[in-house]
Amino acid sequence: SQTIHQWPATLVQPVGSPLSLECTVEGTSNPNLYWYRQAAGRGLQLLFYSVGIGQISSEVPQNLSASRPQDRQFILSSKKLLLSDSGFYLCAWGAGSNTEAFFGQGTRLTVV
């Protein structure tokens, strides 16, 4: 069966520090991968999605970037965090177009 791993679960970082969140998927090949952010009390905002290694699409211009160095690995990064980057970050995978997404457990990031 497929599983998705996302870490860390919680993170507190100072303003201006770098960020690296990692997500890996097991039990499937060539998944679509997604990064979402959810601000407190708000909906899910799609940040990036990837349909293959090295292929990244950005939905919202911002202080973040994403990379997919391996088929089942998706990384969210920032060079310098802002207070507004605080939120609940969720990684998800899907088998292809017109299919559902399955979410990791999320990382709660607080920028102080």
Add this chain to the structure above:
Amino acid sequence: QKEVEQNSGPLSVPEGAIASLNCTYSDRGSQSFFWYRQYSGKSPELIMFIYSNGDKEDGRFTAQLNKASQYVSLLIRDSQPSDSATYLCTTDKLIFGTGTRLQVFP
């Protein structure tokens, strides 16, 4: 125009009642529609999907799709306090609405 729109709620219903959650979408080309449930502080989990016009039932849940009117709804029968959560609607683009917060009171 947002891809998917939902009333943020909260929607409050008594235990045992039917909860009706609604969602409209803008892309007429959308083929698949998904409902997720998200408990506070947790990640969303898929509860229903629907591809064809009409109703689809799964236990206490019924998803309804009307492509002509571009809306999809979720009915929860015999609502329980454990159903209290935020319900998120999305299309095959996986761009989510803001979600509707449901509160089921005893």
